[in-house]
Amino acid sequence: MNRSPLSRAEILALAAVLSFCSLVYELDIAACFVSITGDAPFWESLTLGIYLAALGAGALACSRRPDSDPWPSLWRVEAALAVAGGACAAGVLALETAFRIYSRFYASGPSLAIAVVALALGHGFTVLVGWLSGFELPLLMRAARRDDGSGAEAASAVLGLNYFGALAGSLAFSFWLLPRLGLLGSTTAASALNLAACAFLLRRGPLPASAARLTALGAAAAAWLALALGSPALSGLEAASCYAQRLGVIEEVGGPGNAPLGRILRTLWRRAHAVERVPSRYQRLELVNGVFKDSPLWSFFNHRLKLEPGLPYGLSLFLDRHFQFRGGAETVYHEYFAHVPVQIFSRVPQDVLILGGGDGLLARELLKYDGVRSITDVELDPAMVELALRDPRLRLLNSDSFRNPKVRVVTGDAFFFVRNDRATYDAVYIDFPFPHTYDTAKLYTAEFYRNVARRLRPGGFGALDYPMLADDAGQDSGKEEGLRKNSIIVNTLLAAGLKTIVPFSVESPELVAAWQSATLEPRPEPDIDPEISRLLRRVAAKRFLRKHPGVVVNEKEDLDLVSNRSMTETFLAFTPERSQPDFDFKDNGVILYALTPLRLKTLEGGHFSFRDDPQLVNTLLRPTLFKPLGLQSSSFD
């Protein structure tokens, strides 16, 4: 047996490299979960806890046989880890994709129980990687004590390098691997290191390079290659499964419950190319090139469709898998957002601050006023700003607003901007994504709004898009949740010193389509005869048509769209002073496609109930708006 022991330096290097890889796996798994659910505190903490527990279990299992030769065991562990670690992120994402496919094509919607099962299975990878990694340190320390005579000191050095490797792993992952290579690429890179370590051990010689080991190494390398090559396919399938409804996949396979799995996967794969992922360091930014089917109902809401045909109305933007806008319907949303506050507070602002709004669509609306002198837009993600400035489709949609000389785009975190900036403005528009993560929930805290109030000049106003999440949109079970959310946001605004708060909403079929569950039929009422259910939907549709005279509804799709219950987008306009909003229409000489005098009048006396409760205020230290666990159904839509 030709065996040469490793030198101290080699053992230390091995210790550092192996712990580097193990921590990259753990952080990557946690990042996958955070990416799926949005809840960083919970999944980071839980994954770390499970990983350390499994690490301990592995270390204990290893200490059961303290006298055996460490090298064969270490080699086996590394080979197993190369495969398990390489597959861990892919496994979690595959589980997520399977869950989404199941929810959309086989079940009537996402189910909490199944979601919990999928998440628990995902943590099987955490346990596996942790348990295997638990063997590394004890085995290496044993090897250091044996092969190098100095015993305890060598073992301490190995311990130190092990922890140093972990630190290097966390820093490398955070600053280099994750931003550059992404979730799947990082584990591929780390498992390549594990494989290299296996090969090194065989070649360098502390254990014999038997035929069995060489075969095993070959198999592991083949598995690694398969995972590496399959990563883009998995990414594509995962993205397509997120946006299956928007891509028209569900229609194409003939509705849920019918299609065989193979056909579903093939269709998803074919449509995956319509999802464009834009590289960004801050969020997952995706553009979906869908098809926009015009209809009399759409044109009724948005005259722009008839007046400016040929624009990319089918383009949708998703941030961190959450829907932001769709070309054909955003006009309605942004018109209400921009112009209703101007109408009700009866003043055209001269200097405007937009927080967020990096798509340039809100700026487009505000630029319609000659009285607007300057618009400052603070956007976090430079990739988003680049899109708004250079992507031809977005430039058409936002009428090239970011290139207007009146508009100044500042790249930075709005949360700090409102604290650090000393300028004041006549109006502040807050156009953020909904608070699905802790980072976005910070933008709905009392501290943030207090700083926003400071940026307003006397007589100035603000407006924000009220974060209504899917699980409380119009569902009966969501009424309590809806009341709670209303109460949180109003109490937070009041705690920030804002005295006048005016809610207003837009009823938009886009909202209906966006939040609708991924079936062609609206979600059926539980325990109700399908005939009665269909009757109820027609009654709701008739009520809608009575409220909007002049709309002609022809197609089944229109009827399905309108028959779903109150799907409205709510906004809140506010000022720090006591002020009386006035819903009489003022002609500011601006072209409006969706907001009419009649619609403005009907907004007066809008219904918005909330409970006065100082405990519900959302602050930095106590994020009440943010539900732990991240298992809101909107995460899985």
Next chain:
Amino acid sequence: MRRPIFALTLALAACSILYELVLAQTLGALLGNTLLRYNVTIGLYLAALGAGALLAPRAEGGDPAGTLARIEWPLALLGGAGPMLFFLWDAAVFRAARAMGIAFRGFLYQAAIYGFDHAVIIAVGILSGFELPLLMRLAEREGPDPGAGSAVLAVDYAGTLLGAVCFPLLLLPRLGLLGTAAAAGLVNALCGAYLIIRRARGPSGGRLALAAATLGAACLAAAALAYNPSLERLASASFTLP
């Protein structure tokens, strides 16, 4: 005979992970990009734990219980006050920078904030890193069973898992950031008090001072818990005042 040591290990392990998670979350609130903060803090924590484990044998000096008691009260104070310290430091640096005209994105400003915050995280990690080797030494002394050390290790990992699960589900929603740190500080100080009462064998002069310090830390932590709402208002105001 050994059950108190297991309970102690469980409590101390839970507290030390709680400090780190609270600090990571506070960094997320103050500096943004919460995921990044967690990743970096976890790495620093594990490295500092290792450093603590390496330094512990030298610091021990034959009296593991006494050494352990001597590190509990500084850990309780530093970890328990950690989030509040971060908020106050951030407010102080912000005002100083404003007064001196130093740019917010400038190197000096960022270095001041990041340097202080991460130094605290490392310090808490190193102090926590002392705990496990000392606890294992204590367990080995108590009984003849050679497997005591491994059992303590296992309980340590269990305590870490317990703390990691309790943080986002129970402690953060109920007590908030400041309250969670104060609660962990209180538990730490009480563990230190237990160690002094039951085990410490050092010269009695030093023992009195140690007891006083530990008691003081416990009282401060309890007061912080009692006045949690007021402290939250203070931290929140320090962030928004001009």
